[in-house]
Amino acid sequence: MFKGIPKQTVSYLKALKANNNREWFEAHRKDYDDYFVEPALQLIEALSPVAAALDPPHFAIPKVNKSLRRIHRDTRFSKDKTPYHTHLHIVLWTGDHPNRSAGTHLVFSDNHFGYGSGHWAFSGDGLERFRAAVQDNKARAELDTALASAAKVDCTPGDPELQRVPRGFDADSPAADYLRRKGIVARTHNDPAYDKRLFGPEALDYLRDLLKALSPLNRWVNKHVETA
Template sequence: MEFNGFSEKTLEFLESIRQNNNKEWFEAHKDEYTNLILEPSRAFVEEMGEHLMALEPTINFAPKINQSLFRIYRDTRRMGANKLPIKHRIGIIFWQGRAKRLQSSSFYLHFSPDELFVAVGVRWFEKPMLDAYREYIKDDSKREKLAEILETITAKGYSIIEKGYKRYPRGFDKEMENVELSLYKGMATYKTLNPHLIEDGEKFIDTLYKIYEDMLPLQQFMYEVSLRVKDE
């Protein structure tokens, strides 16, 4: 299936989910979900994935649920989880490495009626990835390299996720250059755009490619970190 963009009705449908967030309503509108979200998402993954292979030939992608696509139903069983059963935000991921897709350095995006969010990196660390990240940036040259990458990326107008910790972890102290990099709970850069961009297939692909190309140095750095994750 050729990707020509999402329908002009796609964001309206996601807003309808937000206003009618229950399984009964969603089941009655399952065909709209398939036509407006699922099928064009599959086509997008195929086309965008082929483009991303020009940046990273080993990138992983597959137009399937629980691979590049996320389930539309939310897991409400987790403590503190959003209890609304249906997601009105559609996420798509292209990941690099053998680790779990959310713990691998990845090209990520989601769209909703409110925004198109585009990101690269790992947005939050589970313990194995956190340990690998901290161990990797104990090296002064690696911290310097990461600091330079982030400076270049922010100079191009992109944002970096906020730090998550206030105290330096073991092995780091305030006298170290770029020690603030040890305070992150994840390491990713992002940009928010007008969600209606998804409706113009060619412009959508071209815009994402340029953004991901700009963000590529962080993708590559975090992939190097992921290679050092120890098996649990």
């Protein structure tokens, strides 16, 4: 039975944020194993049957670079050369690849716990299907309902990526806000504090409720965009 995320995980992330360099990381590799990798893999394993029972089924694979994202940053094209992410990122995905399909993300940071679902950016064909779907009254109502479910656990879309509706679309359409988006994601904002249930045996029930509330958005994406 999963007993919760150890509080030492948050302490480790705080220390890593203050010492984001290879020397410190190697000197504290046991803490990385004990308070980052091990509890994350245990949580993912505990969530696996929960994720599989969702609609749509989500994949929860307890491996690094599967459901547990790597702590190492890709700094090749970034001005920020700090080598490590200072959060613990878990992804439960619904398609053929965690980075190319709708999914639910759980992010444990040094001072907050964030989560959300959806698909960040659609492909060219996917974007066309998304724009067609949101202009359909029935499909758009389904999306509204999915986002209302996510809002019950404090997840909402951020600002649209585009300043105006793309050329050729009606700026006064009921779908105007959606048409200004390149993907659809509902997530937490403003760094929500940790819920104390995460640190004890209630963690699994707490996360199960979050996943159930967030899964309708992934279902909508798969129905109208990914598998259209």
